[in-house]
Amino acid sequence: MTGAANLDTVLGKxxxxxxxxxxxxxxxxxxxxxxxxxxxxATVYRLAGELVANRLLDRVDGGYRLSGGLFELGMLASLERSLLEMAMPFLQDLYERTHETVHLGVRDGHDVVYVAKIGGHRQAKSPSRTGGRIPLHCSAIGKALLANSGPDLQREVLTAPMVRRTPHTVVAPGILRRQLARIVETGVAFEHEESALGIACVAAPVFGHDDELVAAVSVTGPTSRYRPEAQVAAVRAAAAGLGSTIARRERIR
Structure with missing residues (x-):
């Protein structure tokens, strides 16, 4: 989660x-x-009642739960919705080629936000979820985004404290900086048990019109049987195909 609400206003509360x-x-x-x-x-009780009236919360036995009205609003988010519509055929093709968990993510601050996740019955147990977020530095999809972002953002991430999610998470700025440079050279990023134990991942950035960084695509699998190096060509192809579609849409607007 990024930012904090203003507790001096009703909306912020x-x-x-x-x-x-x-x-x-x-x-x-x-x-x-x-x-x-x-x-x-008293404030929480009153505002929770207002949120229930506006279908943002539901009043149920035991308390309150998030309502379907939030989902409806989320699906109206124009950028993510249009991106997902364009990306889905490529994500589905990538899943059919690999039969491993496929992700689409965008950058929000110092985090990846997952726009889509496709996985079958044997998908790897990973901390990702659609709509969820994870720090840029500890996932392949995040490192693909970070490597292709501007130097100011890289400096912010590398100079800030980086969370060590597993014993394999890269938190040394020098090592991560070298990884980012390598990602730019090769066009792909790897993760080996850095966001969660037991998973490996390969990701590629998605560039749109005028080579603008839009998103990243990844394939994740369990380390017991999955070798991300074997899926480099498939991930690159999916990212390039999606990027071409985005660029074409932008040019005809």
Missing amino acids: AVTILRAYRPEDQVLPLAELVRRTGLHK
């Missing part, structure tokens, strides 16, 4: 309530919302 939910949460009692937000109990 309402957003703080919505952002109190975590991926694993189903229903949160009023007391837990109060604890997580730090807001007064």
